[in-house]
Amino acid sequence: MSRSAGSRAAGAERTRxxxxxAAAQVFVEQGVQAPIRDIAGRAGVGLGTxxxxxxxxxxxxxxxxxxxxxxxxRLATDLAGSPRPGEALSRWMDxxxxxxxxxxGLGAALQSEDPSLQSLHSLMLDTLVPACASLLDAATARGxxxxxxxxxxxxxxxxxxxxxxxxxDREHARAMVARLLAGCRTTMPPDGLVAA
Amino acid sequence: MSRSAGSRAAGAERTRxxxxxAAAQVFVEQGVQAPIRDIAGRAGVGLGTxxxxxxxxxxxxxxxxxxxxxxxxRLATDLAGSPRPGEALSRWMDxxxxxxxxxxGLGAALQSEDPSLQSLHSLMLDTLVPACASLLDAATARGxxxxxxxxxxxxxxxxxxxxxxxxxDREHARAMVARLLAGCRTTMPPDGLVAA
Amino acid sequence: MSRSAGSRAAGAERTRxxxxxAAAQVFVEQGVQAPIRDIAGRAGVGLGTxxxxxxxxxxxxxxxxxxxxxxxxRLATDLAGSPRPGEALSRWMDxxxxxxxxxxGLGAALQSEDPSLQSLHSLMLDTLVPACASLLDAATARGxxxxxxxxxxxxxxxxxxxxxxxxxDREHARAMVARLLAGCRTTMPPDGLVAA
Amino acid sequence: MSRSAGSRAAGAERTRxxxxxAAAQVFVEQGVQAPIRDIAGRAGVGLGTxxxxxxxxxxxxxxxxxxxxxxxxRLATDLAGSPRPGEALSRWMDxxxxxxxxxxGLGAALQSEDPSLQSLHSLMLDTLVPACASLLDAATARGxxxxxxxxxxxxxxxxxxxxxxxxxDREHARAMVARLLAGCRTTMPPDGLVAA
DNA sequence: GATGAATGAGTTTTCATTCAT
DNA sequence: GATGAATGAAAACTCATTCAT
Numbered sequence: 001m002s003r004s005a006g007s008r009a010a011g012a013e014r015t016r017x018x019x020x021x022a023a024a025q026v027f028v029e030q031g032v033q034a035p036i037r038d039i040a041g042r043a044g045v046g047l048g049t050x051x052x053x054x055x056x057x058x059x060x061x062x063x064x065x066x067x068x069x070x071x072x073x074r075l076a077t078d079l080a081g082s083p084r085p086g087e088a089l090s091r092w093m094d095x096x097x098x099x100x101x102x103x104x105g106l107g108a109a110l111q112s113e114d115p116s117l118q119s120l121h122s123l124m125l126d127t128l129v130p131a132c133a134s135l136l137d138a139a140t141a142r143g144x145x146x147x148x149x150x151x152x153x154x155x156x157x158x159x160x161x162x163x164x165x166x167x168x169d170r171e172h173a174r175a176m177v178a179r180l181l182a183g184c185r186t187t188m189p190p191d192g193l194v195a196a
Numbered sequence: 197m198s199r200s201a202g203s204r205a206a207g208a209e210r211t212r213x214x215x216x217x218a219a220a221q222v223f224v225e226q227g228v229q230a231p232i233r234d235i236a237g238r239a240g241v242g243l244g245t246x247x248x249x250x251x252x253x254x255x256x257x258x259x260x261x262x263x264x265x266x267x268x269x270r271l272a273t274d275l276a277g278s279p280r281p282g283e284a285l286s287r288w289m290d291x292x293x294x295x296x297x298x299x300x301g302l303g304a305a306l307q308s309e310d311p312s313l314q315s316l317h318s319l320m321l322d323t324l325v326p327a328c329a330s331l332l333d334a335a336t337a338r339g340x341x342x343x344x345x346x347x348x349x350x351x352x353x354x355x356x357x358x359x360x361x362x363x364x365d366r367e368h369a370r371a372m373v374a375r376l377l378a379g380c381r382t383t384m385p386p387d388g389l390v391a392a
Numbered sequence: 393m394s395r396s397a398g399s400r401a402a403g404a405e406r407t408r409x410x411x412x413x414a415a416a417q418v419f420v421e422q423g424v425q426a427p428i429r430d431i432a433g434r435a436g437v438g439l440g441t442x443x444x445x446x447x448x449x450x451x452x453x454x455x456x457x458x459x460x461x462x463x464x465x466r467l468a469t470d471l472a473g474s475p476r477p478g479e480a481l482s483r484w485m486d487x488x489x490x491x492x493x494x495x496x497g498l499g500a501a502l503q504s505e506d507p508s509l510q511s512l513h514s515l516m517l518d519t520l521v522p523a524c525a526s527l528l529d530a531a532t533a534r535g536x537x538x539x540x541x542x543x544x545x546x547x548x549x550x551x552x553x554x555x556x557x558x559x560x561d562r563e564h565a566r567a568m569v570a571r572l573l574a575g576c577r578t579t580m581p582p583d584g585l586v587a588a
Numbered sequence: 589m590s591r592s593a594g595s596r597a598a599g600a601e602r603t604r605x606x607x608x609x610a611a612a613q614v615f616v617e618q619g620v621q622a623p624i625r626d627i628a629g630r631a632g633v634g635l636g637t638x639x640x641x642x643x644x645x646x647x648x649x650x651x652x653x654x655x656x657x658x659x660x661x662r663l664a665t666d667l668a669g670s671p672r673p674g675e676a677l678s679r680w681m682d683x684x685x686x687x688x689x690x691x692x693g694l695g696a697a698l699q700s701e702d703p704s705l706q707s708l709h710s711l712m713l714d715t716l717v718p719a720c721a722s723l724l725d726a727a728t729a730r731g732x733x734x735x736x737x738x739x740x741x742x743x744x745x746x747x748x749x750x751x752x753x754x755x756x757d758r759e760h761a762r763a764m765v766a767r768l769l770a771g772c773r774t775t776m777p778p779d780g781l782v783a784a
Numbered sequence: 785g786a787t788g789a790a791t792g793a794g795t796t797t798t799c800a801t802t803c804a805t
Numbered sequence: 806g807a808t809g810a811a812t813g814a815a816a817a818c819t820c821a822t823t824c825a826t
Binding site for chain 1 (some may be wrong): 243251306339345349350352353356357359361362363364372374376377378379380382383384
């Protein structure tokens with residue numbers, strides 16, 4: 001009359017994966033505030049099923065991005081021992097930018113103060129800030145980076161620079177991030193003025 | 197006759213100012229998408245009064261920010277003839293940052309693609325991009341800036357850097373903008389990698 | 393400091409006439425439910441002025457149409473003694489149709505049950521039903537009309553036939569009214585069936 | 589499984605029918621522009637439920653009337669081969685009148701130019717005009733009707749004659765339609781004047 | 785008398801969320 | 806576990822009406 005418990009669980013897992021894939025797509029198209037119904041529709045499941053798997057929007061958002069966040073953190077680990085820490089940092093930032101701009105709306109979501117997205121912030125920060133920090137520290141130790149730059153601040157800034165819009169696309173974001181990084185290489189005078 | 201008409205007009209003008217002040221406050225707290233009713237409540241007027249003065253949300257938003265946008269553009273004019281264009285640009289950016297972070301939510305509003313905010317984009321771009329461009333050109337002419345940097349892209353980037361959040365406040369934004377500017381002083385290699 | 397009482401009264405009368413003219417126009421364009429503000433605007437006066445002259449919408453509507461209603465009634469009087477009452481009735485109906493279709497929206501207004509338009513009904517009925525009845529009676533007396541036809545019912549029917557729409561314009565209304573009248577010339581069988 | 593799905597679907601269908609019944613009633617009382625909330629209230633459901641079943645007002649209006657429109661069209665088909673086409677037309681018009689006056693407010697709705705009711709027009713015209721035309725053609729072929737009369741114009745006129753009001757009820761409408769039809773039996777002189 | 789600013793009730797519409805099946 | 810019907814709070818927007826000047 002019904003499948004075995006095992007295959008039922010497998011079915012649930014498949015449903016979960018459909019949801020994650022659908023949500024990822026919809027988030028790209030409409031941002032993380034997209035109607036839950038749209039996600040259910042895209043996944044081909046009922047509305048209630050979304051709520052069963054992800055009782056809150058935040059849980060869904062976090063689940064959608066966790067995989068890529070983890071991958072990004074792993075890349076930092078891989079680059080950690082590089083003999084050229086400044087270049088390693090640049091490479092990692094490129095990957096981070098790629099991640100952010102690919103996930104249309106993520107940058108915006110990151111800056112949203114909507115409490116339901118708090119856990120997305122946590123995910124990003126808890127995982128990526130340490131990852132970034134290790135690269136930063138290495139670069140700083142070599143004198144390739146101003147020690148005043150903190151990983152958290154830099155990542156927020158980069159996250160913001162990755163909020164795209166008309167006339168400001170992926171390449172612009174990448175270029176601006178590169179320049180920001182370049183500006184982090186040397187100590188800034190307290191007033192921030194560019195020396196002549 | 198002119199007195200009564202005058203005082204009615206004066207009352208309306210006072211209402212208008214209350215609305216602008218209330219909207220500015222509410223925009224800081226809730227962003228430019230705040231419910232119109234909240235703005236009416238804050239100003240102590242009826243809902244219809246908001247619509248009378250500002251038939252669309254966009255008109256209200258633009259009115260709220262126009263004064264400061266104009267002031268910011270004026271500052272660019274004042275700084276235009278400076279003998280040290282790089283410093284002039286830095287100073288102007290500081291003022292621009294100050295403007296953006298004071299108007300919490302404006303940065304976010306600027307990156308919104310909501311068509312009702314199109315006119316806010318226009319206001320900002322039409323007024324400030326030329327202002328910024330004149331400073332940029334002067335700095336570029338002196339070799340104090342990479343000619344590849346365009347005013348539009350730089351302003352979008354700065355606008356994004358001014359989206360604040362927990363752990364990323366005005367001072368962080370200011371510092372990041374200063375570093376971004378510093379990174380604009382020299383030509384970037386095409387791959388954006390920091391030279392060792 | 394102010395005009396004499398006489399000229400003030402004259403000014404008021406002029407305002408009243410402007411309002412009637414403006415309302416007539418607006419009623420044609422938008423129907424009798426048009427926003428009061430539009431009428432004030434068209435007349436070039438303030439909103440309050442409309443309310444001063446015509447405290448209710450109904451009073452304005454009635455005032456707008458009274459002149460023409462009276463004229464229409466007068467025409468009936470003129471035609472009353474005609475030696476050919478059937479033709480007189482036709483002619484009068486033509487004038488009535490002309491009146492109705494010219495006043496776009498009046499037909500619809502007449503069938504509306506909005507209580508605020510009750511007095512418009514009264515105006516029409518009290519004035520025009522007797523006028524029409526006199527022509528009807530004359531025609532009936534000559535055997536040119538079925539005595540079962542009452543003025544009130546006929547006028548409602550004609551009023552309805554004058555509600556225009558896409559594909560049904562003034563000429564169609566006129567033709568249908570003529571046919572209706574033709575159908576009133578002879579006694580109908582109780583079942584309304586057309587004899588072969 | 590099929591049972592639970594079945595009963596949920598059945599419940600939804602019951603809701604849909606409640607809504608149609610409620611809407612029909614409310615349309616009679618208030619016309620087709622009645623507030624959606626009133627219909628929801630009458631049906632004893634939430635506001636959103638109305639929107640779920642009928643996303644636009646037009647869809648609800650059309651659904652309410654489609655059944656009867658179809659029935660009316662079917663009757664025309666049944667009467668099409670009648671040996672006495674004039675009588676068939678009369679009978680069909682009687683049914684049409686019955687339909688229109690029963691649905692108080694439909695006549696008015698039909699003459700409304702509100703774009704949201706465009707589909708109601710289409711429903712009526714696409715379905716009933718051809719139905720009526722077939723009866724008309726048959727009668728015309730037998731010389732029982734003036735060939736100048738078109739189905740569209742006749743139906744608009746009949747529709748208008750079925751707009752009831754105080755002192756003008758179903759019987760009056762029926763009588764006036766019968767007379768209009770009678771007036772369609774013979775060619776009218778161009779000036780529409782009744783010959784003595 | 786004239787004005788028009790202010791008001792707020794009334795409607796439409798959208799979606800997050802619940803829950804019976 | 807899955808479903809999707811139902812719900813209703815929230816927000817936008819319109820306009821008739823009042824009233825202080």
